[in-house]
Structures are given as C-alpha cells and as structure tokens.
Amino acid sequence: MSERVIVVSNRVPTEEVPSGGLVVALHDCLSARGGLWLGAHPEPSEDADGGLVELPGGDGYEKAAFRLTPEEYEDYYLGYANSVLWPLCHRRTDLIALDRRYAEAYERVNRRVARHLAEMLTPDDLIWIHDYHFLPLARYLRELGVTNRIGFFLHIPFPALGDVTALPEREALHDWVVAFDVFGVQTRADVARGLEMFRAHQAGELMLDGRVKFRGDTVDIRSFPIGIDVEAFAGAAQAGGGRRLAGLGEYEDLVIGVDRLDYSKGIPNRVTAFGQYLDRLGPDSRRATLLQIAPPSRSSVTAYQEITRQLEYLAGSLNGDHAELDWTPIRYIHRGVPRDTLARLYRAARVGMVTPLADGMNLVAKEYVAAQDPEDPGVLILSATAGAAESMTDALIVNAYDTLEMAEALERALSMPLAERQDRHRRLLTTVRETHIAGWSQNFLSCLRQAEPAMPRVAMAG
Structure with missing residues (x-):
C-alpha cells in the first residue's frame, strides 16, 4: 500500500493556483506523493455534523473541509484558539479570555475532526497536523485506535512554563503534546520551552536520545525552522x-x-x-x-x-x-x-x-x-x-x-x-x-517516517 500524506490545517487553500510560501510547499508535497488536505470550511453552517465537504482537488491530491456552526466559529476559533491559546503562546496571559464554552467547543471540534480522519485512514498514511487549532487532535485519534505516525508543527511560539499555569487545561496540554510522534517547533528556544514543561512535571522524563517520556508515551520535540521560496x-x-x-x-x-x-x-x-x-x-x-x-x-x-x-x-x-x-x-x-x-x-x-x-x-x-x-x-x-x-x-x-x-x-x-x-x-x-521552504517539508516528513509506530492507547477522561 502506498504512502499518503494527510495534511490538517485551519484553512484549506481554495485558489486554483496556490500562493504563499507555506501553502505552495504543502501543495508541492501533496502533489508529489498524493494525499488529502483537510481544513475548516470558510462558511459556517448549522449542519456541522453532516460529514466532510469535498472541495475542488489540487494537482494529484484531494481537498476536504469540515463544517463549523456559527457558535463553534465564535467559541472554538475566535474563542479558545485565538483568545486563549494565541495570547498564551505570545506571552500575553493578561489577554486570555477564560470561558468554559470555549474549551468545550475546542474539544468538540477536535473530536469531530478526529472521527472524520479515523474513518478514512489507511495503515500507511502519514498525518501532518498544523498549528494551535488542533493541539488535542492526535490524542483523540489515539483514543479511536489510530496507530499511524502523527506529526505536528507549531507555527507560533511554544508557551513559557510560567505562562502555562494560566491555562485551565494545563494538565491536558502534556497529554496533547505526547500523543504526537514528532512535535515540530520553529526554534531551539521553543524546543527548550517544550522540554522544560515536561521536566517540571513529576510524570515527565527526558530520555537519553532526546525524546520526552510522559506516562508511558514518548514524543520527539524538534525544531524545523520554516523558510520561504527564495x-x-x-x-x-x-x-x-x-x-x-x-x-x-x-x-x-x-x-x-x-x-x-x-x-x-x-x-x-x-x-x-x-x-x-x-x-x-x-x-x-x-x-x-x-x-x-x-x-x-x-x-x-x-x-x-x-x-x-x-x-x-x-x-x-x-x-x-x-x-x-x-x-x-x-x-x-x-x-x-x-x-x-x-x-x-x-x-x-x-x-x-x-x-x-x-x-x-x-x-x-x-x-x-x-x-x-x-x-x-x-x-x-x-x-x-x-x-x-x-x-x-x-x-x-x-x-x-x-x-x-x-x-x-x-x-x-x-x-x-x-x-x-x-x-x-x-x-x-x-x-x-x-x-528554504521545500527542505523544511522534506526534513519534517523524513523525521516522521523514522518515528516508531504508536501503540494503541486507552481513552482518557477530559
């Protein structure tokens, strides 16, 4: 069975000819290997549970979108993603807007996306998830029995340890991160902040090969500095x-x-x-x-x-x-x-x-x-x-x-x-x-392929 790359990001490019360095790099990556690009549909809908929407495909790969209700757009996207996680990661905890509806919507949307993904995966698929909108996605996929290699790339800074304490879901954050096989960040300083978060937890352990072990699971936190098409x-x-x-x-x-x-x-x-x-x-x-x-x-x-x-x-x-x-x-x-x-x-x-x-x-x-x-x-x-x-x-x-x-x-x-x-x-x-942007995507996927296959995980509360 041939390898397929599944990209998950907040937005799916809708232009016939992709533009922008990151979009072009992922487009080229999927075009060369085949795969699927999944993201949020640009138009909210009251029927968010109606399944994925097929979009006009790229050159050699598929595009699909999941729906958000107007309330989920407010609470998941504007709320938790951009009024909680964004200020947290950008050292502005004073701007965090705490509302339990936001966290509930964030979990609900990520669980729904996990279900959609789990239904379409084949054993050789590589899953590459992008950015803070989907931090819990690997955890929910593991709970559904998915053992595929799953990588993540955080395009924004990793939060500082002192700021993480402002997050009501701070304990869950460890479980979110460790559910990935490779957790990519931009800089060595981001790697250090990620390691520090686990080092400060009594269940965290830094292994000799550089990976993190947490409650029996391991993750490789690495920097992959993103670039442009020079x-x-x-x-x-x-x-x-x-x-x-x-x-x-x-x-x-x-x-x-x-x-x-x-x-x-x-x-x-x-x-x-x-x-x-x-x-x-x-x-x-x-x-x-x-x-x-x-x-x-x-x-x-x-x-x-x-x-x-x-x-x-x-x-x-x-x-x-x-x-x-x-x-x-x-x-x-x-x-x-x-x-x-x-x-x-x-x-x-x-x-x-x-x-x-x-x-x-x-x-x-x-x-x-x-x-x-x-x-x-x-x-x-x-x-x-x-x-x-x-x-x-x-x-x-x-x-x-x-x-x-x-x-x-x-x-x-x-x-x-x-x-x-x-x-x-x-x-x-x-x-x-x-x-260069092309080397960035190649390096990340090469690292993900080398990750040890995950073991099935038991669903956890929260």
Whole structure:
C-alpha cells in the first residue's frame, strides 16, 4: 500500500493556483506523493455534523473541509484558539479570555475532526497536523485506535512554563503534546520551552536520545525552522519600480514594516521608535518615510480593536508633528497588498523593520533579505524576540520593547556604509537559503517516517 500524506490545517487553500510560501510547499508535497488536505470550511453552517465537504482537488491530491456552526466559529476559533491559546503562546496571559464554552467547543471540534480522519485512514498514511487549532487532535485519534505516525508543527511560539499555569487545561496540554510522534517547533528556544514543561512535571522524563517520556508515551520535540521560496520571491522583487510605487522623492529613504495587525507584532512600539528617530533629525537630514502595511486580523476580538485605535492615533499624531506639505513621514495601510507588489517594495526599502514582541519565526524578515539587490542592499532590523533572530544574527538585533534602542538602530541602518551592508546581506542570504521552504517539508516528513509506530492507547477522561 502506498504512502499518503494527510495534511490538517485551519484553512484549506481554495485558489486554483496556490500562493504563499507555506501553502505552495504543502501543495508541492501533496502533489508529489498524493494525499488529502483537510481544513475548516470558510462558511459556517448549522449542519456541522453532516460529514466532510469535498472541495475542488489540487494537482494529484484531494481537498476536504469540515463544517463549523456559527457558535463553534465564535467559541472554538475566535474563542479558545485565538483568545486563549494565541495570547498564551505570545506571552500575553493578561489577554486570555477564560470561558468554559470555549474549551468545550475546542474539544468538540477536535473530536469531530478526529472521527472524520479515523474513518478514512489507511495503515500507511502519514498525518501532518498544523498549528494551535488542533493541539488535542492526535490524542483523540489515539483514543479511536489510530496507530499511524502523527506529526505536528507549531507555527507560533511554544508557551513559557510560567505562562502555562494560566491555562485551565494545563494538565491536558502534556497529554496533547505526547500523543504526537514528532512535535515540530520553529526554534531551539521553543524546543527548550517544550522540554522544560515536561521536566517540571513529576510524570515527565527526558530520555537519553532526546525524546520526552510522559506516562508511558514518548514524543520527539524538534525544531524545523520554516523558510520561504527564495528564488521565487527574489524573482518577483527584480521587477523593480518599488520607489515609484511608493511615490518616493529623490532624497527620501523608505523604511518598511509588514505585519498582520496583531498585538504580538509590536507595531505601536515600532511607530513610536520611528517618531523618536524623527525627533533626532536635523533640519538638513535626508528624509525617511515609514510605510507600515498592516492588514486587519480578527477584528471582532476586543484586543484587536484596541490596537487598531492605538495605531491610528499614533500615526496621525506623529504625522501632525512632523509632516511637511510634500512629505508624510508615516504611511499606514490597513489592508493587504499583493505579494509581488510587496517584493518590489522590499527591494526599494533602505530598511526593513521586523520587530515583533513575540513571533514563532516571521517570514517577512526572510522575504526582505531575499528581495534585496546584492549590489546595494538594505538593512534588516530584527527584534530578539522573533524566532528568525536565532539564526539571522547579521541583522541589527534590537529589543522590541526599547523604542529608543530601535530609533538608534534606524539611524545606524540609514547611515550604514555600502561595504557593511553588502557583507551583512551576503551572510543573511546564505542563512535564508539554508532554510528554504521545500527542505523544511522534506526534513519534517523524513523525521516522521523514522518515528516508531504508536501503540494503541486507552481513552482518557477530559
């Protein structure tokens, strides 16, 4: 029987031609091997128990979706996934919204997805589950008698031990993780946090081969740093014309930030730092413009509404203080921009500011580097709290909470000599190439294939 890869993620790509690095990588993976991509249907339905919905297939693989009721969308997706687990993993336990309905909906949806999966599996299938929406899924599959190899990849940071205590289901979290054969994370620091969680529990044991043992089950927690399609992105950037697109003057430099509008991205601190940089400019200094692109995200969640208002106030206030008739120092775009357009803007930007307060990896940092002209590259400013900072050490590394330090880094970046810019970019590009997106998927699946087959497990309460 031939191997089939089953991918489970929150969203299933609906475009005929997939776009975006991760989506393209998984599409290519399934196209080469055959398989199924399962995710949530984009339209809630009152008939969530009616079975899977077949979607137009990919190139050589199938697509299917499970339904959510409107209440489950509110409680499972916006509630537990994005108002409990998201702030937990991004070190904002003060924003966790505790509601028992959320946890109940999260369990109900994951159990339903487990039933759908168990009914269609064959013995040789590899199951690859993605992200925090499905942390309990392997446990529920094991309870149904599934012994297939099951891997998981967490795209966001693994929560710190001190923050896990804020989760009412903190005891269940250990059981969720250990039900997987391979639990993938972005960085070595994430691996350390995962091991620490088990080390701190009396039932946890770190084995000599690096795996974790917990109540008789074992899991391999490993880092698989995600990357981008370097050649494709660089090719899009070479179309050029970014300065014209941004309407820059002859003596005006572009500083760019691109983030989904989220409190974890540190955008207000970045805008404040840019304002402090403007305060330090002399009357004859070369102008710089910050282009902040921040498409909306989960706008119905209160925390996101608050950061939207904060950012709009900051941008308006700083422009009021510093703008001239022919110059607006901060340009804020609250919508998405096409990927090819972003690549051209990155290439035109003298500085890329990637300064999240917490981030699993942050592919904008890698896209910015890939887009640069090697003969005249820009400078990447990267916060130490981005996962990318673990390997991209030739960026200007900053403290995302220290706005003055970021303002000083801006000054340094905008005045950096060409030779230093070229040297830093050359080393950064080497790092970006080493984590190419295609190698990421190949490495993970290779590791999963080598995992020992699971033993049937007995259902547990909770």
